[in-house]
Amino acid sequence: MQLYIQAETTQDRALMIRSLHYLDLAVEAYRHAFGKDDPEVAYALTSYADVERKLNPENPSFSADEAYSEAYRINRARYGPRAIITLAGLVRIGELRSLPSRSRGDPAKIEAARAMLLEAFNGATRGSGWNAEDVRNDADAALRKLDGPDARQRELH
Structure with a gap:
């Protein structure tokens, strides 16, 4: 997550691209550590999708849609609509x-x-x-x- 924060702060495109790989790994690690419906998973998914959007603002990968939707589902179930x-x-x-x-x-x-x-x-x-x-x-x-x-x-x- 720190790599993503650094990329966000500096607007370093190459760092953002590298951080996507690690954010994807973080999502899987959080699912394994906390369970697939934990808010930490939602946070990791949102971070991943945010980077996708910053890299391709007009046409991000459809993985961003999936990540945001899953994070929304988790947060809605945990915290309410x-x-x-x-x-x-x-x-x-x-x-x-x-x-x-x-x-x-x-x-x-x-x-x-x-x-x-x-x-x-x-x-x-x-x-x-x-x-x-x-x-x-x-x-x-x-x-x-x-x-x-x-x-x-x-x-x-």
Whole structure:
């Protein structure tokens, strides 16, 4: 994990590429050590997918989708659907699914991604604690990207 943190801090692409291998090994090691549904596994999966996204922001490997989805499932089962950490995962999935490389311009796929992002935004608005404001801001930024620069102020539900 430290290699990933160093790569993230320095934005060193070569280091990020190398860290993917070790993050993949970390996921398997965490599954073995803690069990497949442990939050540490979710953290490792999210770290792996985050690096994939940084390396290929417009078209990350589909392993990023799988990693985010599995991490979301683990966190939702452990902490519940309204927990900030769960909502943070929903933002990441919504961001990925809204990419043109994923939605392929399909209005239904874009709307499904928007619904995820709105769910995360609204949930984080009602939430507090661990990074609620960051999750809310990330969801809002992703929604603005989908809706365009003239998007009006987000309404809370």
